[in-house]
Amino acid sequence: MEFRHEYKYYINYGDYIVLRQRLRAVLQSDPHADENGEYHIRSLYFDNYSDKALREKLDGVNIREKFRIRYYNHDLNVILLEKKSKINGLCNKQSVNITKEQAQKIIHGEIEWMGKSKEHLLVELYAKMCYEQLRPKVIVDYTREPFIFPAGNVRITLDRDIRTGLSDVDALNPDVITIPAGDAKILLEVKYDAFLPTVVRDILQLNDRRANAFSKYASCRMYG
Template sequence: MGETLSAKMLQKYFNRFELKYTISIPERDNVISNIIPFMELDPHIKKGYNNYEVRSIYFDSPLKRAYYEKIFGIKARVKLRIRYYPNFQVGDKELVFIELKRKMNENVSKSRVLVPFEDAFDIIDSHTPKAKKFYETASKEDKQSLNDVWYLYNRYNLKPVCLVWYQRSPYISKIEKGRFRITFDTNVRVRNYNFDLHTGGTGGNYVVPPQLSIMEIKFTSFIPAWAVHIIQRNNVIQEKMSKFASGLETVKILSLF
């Protein structure tokens, strides 16, 4: 039996800013020790753990439209993915999110639909009977999200191109609850074959070396002064890094050898 998803995990719509930093494990540990007086681990993490695993299947067009939009620095971008949190479920049902992630510079908005694990690849394709049946009973908001997903999926003939997974340690502010969080992603790996999410945690290749961690600062309106001070004190440098694009580059480079 998996853990019950928290209200935050079940949130279907996000609009916030995101800044990324690639740091060493010692730097990560130092930052965590600095933020502990102001932040705490997300409450939905399994008791006795300090992280959870995230697995995402990314989709792209045959001409790799989403990838090249990132590489060429297109300001307004959108990506489609299926996101899965192992060992988390609602009741006895195993669920995944079908997500659209839109980005305008550092501003990120997400809309997502919670669907049964075993039906995700059917529901993401509007032409299947399961997709049509799911749509019939979906909420107004979910129908709008599905319409957006299906438009993108059909317009660009999207197909799964890579599976990215990692361990995430998420911290939330004790003061700016729901408005400020920092996550640390480690052991970021990728593969471009076998898109079975149940076996996502094995094999693959590292997107960034295992001795590095991706720190993401996420906020709705501003970074608290105490956080700015900690970032400056640790001399971390912002980096425009995409796990999706870097993952595709990793498997592309490896395929040349």
């Protein structure tokens, strides 16, 4: 597996406006973004009855993972099952496409078919739903502005309007009720491979900010 550096920073609205202008001037917008340079993300995160993933995140455990179902811009034609792993600060993401019908079955606990899948990620989630009691836990919605820079395979995102589905896990329902996740600030995420180019570092002024352990999942779990 390939691992990448990933850092997260709280920023206020003033920082957001300044950073967005700088990023637009130097970096490319992600080709999947709309005419406004953004897209909507809905994720459904999994955890077990003892909230293992949440507790490991809050405790800063060095080796941890979480599963989620994710889709973009309310488009149910492309749905992803993802596993995100973190080891000593480095991150890896694995994903596989699933159908709307498959996603609905997983949400409803109809999982026997997953054990026979040729996709190892589906088999792994099946095993953990059986033996670790992993279950859908919370919907996380937000708007993302993504930027890319070829050198270093840099990806920078600005996430805002973070919302939670409370205890409702019907993530494929377009009418599911969501509410703002408390006072969640705008989140700046910086991801890169071996190095972060100086031009990007200067734009971000990383020395003026401290990376933090903010988690959209943990923030939304406060409400469900």
